[in-house]
Amino acid sequence: MQKKQKIKKFITACMATIYSLTSLISITPVHAESYSASLNKTGLKAYHSFIIEDRFSGTTIGPGMMDLSDFRINGQKAYCVEPMVQISSNPIYAHEKITGRSAFYKIGYSDAQIDRMAYISSLGYGFNGDNSIEMLAATQLMIWQVQQPNGFSQIPSSVQAKVNIINDRLNTIYKNVSFANNTVEIEGYGEEYAVTLDDSSGTFKNYLNNTIPTGIHIERSGNTLKIWADKSAAETGNLVFDAFYLQSQATNTEIAYYQPLNQTLAVFGKKDPKVMRVSYKILVQPETAEVSSSKKGIGKVDVKLNMHKTDKDSKKGIEGIEFEFFRDDVSLGKDRTDENGNVTIPSHIEQEFTSDTFKETYVTNWDELSERMQNECISKGWFSNQSDAQASADKKAQAHLDIKTKSMYIKL
Template structure:
């Protein structure tokens, strides 16, 4: 029998032993001497508390064994050969790896668990636990051999067996993956071990996530700054470490004993990933997409992001000149959101439609579920009217409409760029449809522009009737507000007048004839009158 030794390597050096990998190599080994102590005496009564019965007889003919404390050169060891009697002071022991002795790696692992979870575990160094540990070793080495175990010792064996059940049992949520959908304990997830083993596990990891271990329940949540992907690890009963090497001491004359070491504790892991949402919005013109019309801009649109669960705004999206908003990040993904436009960009009408964000249908990329939506606004438009008349304005009269008068209207910034209305209009095919117009008056002298985009325009007459004066002056027209009433321009082109000089020539000589009293008629070639 033996006790867990924390100074095992120091002991090996003192004993002249060297480990290479997991193999024990003896070099210049000193003598290994067994010391036997029987604190409660020797008996042949199997019902004695400190004795057990056996179904077979030892080499000396006994079917009873008793509790004894065994050491090799001061190191606590346990009997691994119960059918041979011990000789106190036997010095003919040799050391080898326990694996070589048993040839059974799983058996050795279980012996290491029994050694670790029996005598000395949780401070129990009672002789009852020491004897119970020895008996459990015998039960593994020679199943069915031991009988007549005293109730006090059996109670300690039961404790060891309960601990072994933790080592060999399976926590129900071991190996699972937890997906957290937001920061804060409100988004925590709790795992419950239906096997009832997790209460015996120790937290032995630095996971970068927040956890709470309460009995068989594990609660996991994240706070800002925690890892997006991590693993939480828990060790059964004692902290995980590399196994302590095991040694078999064998003798040709005395009982074989072993230093059984400590097997690595069973470890379970839970994968944790944190999924967060992000929202960005792109503002576009309903008709021209990413190109604003007129003097309007896509910059400055504002949207409120509303949490559908709390009905509270969680952020504001504001667009830049390209129509791209800022990004709202670190959003919980276990809920839906609504986007409402609270301010339209300059030159556009407010879009009263609402966009909805549902992260459940969005694939996460590097733990982020990204929503990028597009909201289109209608441009503010306005129009003007022209009423074209002909009158000399000398007296009150019924005016005459001018049919066929032509006008062009071009966005002022294009006129500034090209230098004149006419030059700008030559490029009108490069403009948006609402950024220019060509008007021709009807028989009533009336013309109405198309709905022009928000902005300032230069209007100019380019053609009129031949017998009227064309309006040479340009003027500006502005669309500046939503639902702007049409502006009417009344334009009077007075009749064209000039002096007529008649010279009478001789038909044959072509010379000028000076005469008076002659009369002439002037004929309108259009009407022959």
């Protein structure tokens, strides 16, 4: 019985070797460069609940503890993307380098899963200078979890802490800033017209400024964005923000190192960051014109001019004294005092008066303004149309003329 089992294992191993050689001949070009895989154990382990296939021997490995290793391909940092397949560094199982996504598709990954692995790589080990062994292990574990989301347990707490950090970063990638793609209406120039946006998703804090148009000013505080414009700004435009790092830093490298009998390794460059845009529109500003008014009028009054002549010593009126009355060097007539020393002459007086000039402002594009802008114009005393402005100027000029003509009676 034991002899039969040994023969069976030997035949299985031989078949695997033959399959390997035929696979290399059929898949790898004759002059293609080959790449050798290697790994360094971190000593940080997690329990895997799935079966691992050993394609070299045709056997399987049951659930158990798995080292969260540092994988390399020709010495370059790489990640294992087939957690259910055993790896070998034997040159006979050397890998073929395949750029793009075709090899990932071949081993069962979707575009969404490839994107997620690329983001995990971009925001995990090495990001913000975190080259710790715990972050390395967490990054590899999370890449495995793309294909085996429920396949691991008993994760070391130090690794889980790094997993939580990466997941928090991924939350920014997979959630939208609440004001993303909004159009902000700016109702005037200067900080007094600033618009403040608050991100309820809590992710805007992780975005960097990519493009801020000329004449647009921003102020950031956590998840709050304050925007205002000066007069050099274009009437419309877009503000662009990139999550975690700028677009210019992305390489979008996606390389699979593939061998049918070996575990597939992958190298990811920085993936395009998530981009968030806010559009702005500077609302129509008021255009103004002026009207003016000045009024002329004749002041008319019928009066009696009175004179009283008395004796210097006795203070009694003197009769028969002749007086001639003048106004503006023009004689109004002559008369003599009566027995009481009084003399009276009637006079009709007319005088032309001119009011001051009064000006009013009106808005020529009233209907194009926002309600807030219209209210601001009203607060400045501006009118919505020319006729109302002219009527107000005329009324003020007439009121001033009336005051002038009435003052004539008072003086007389």
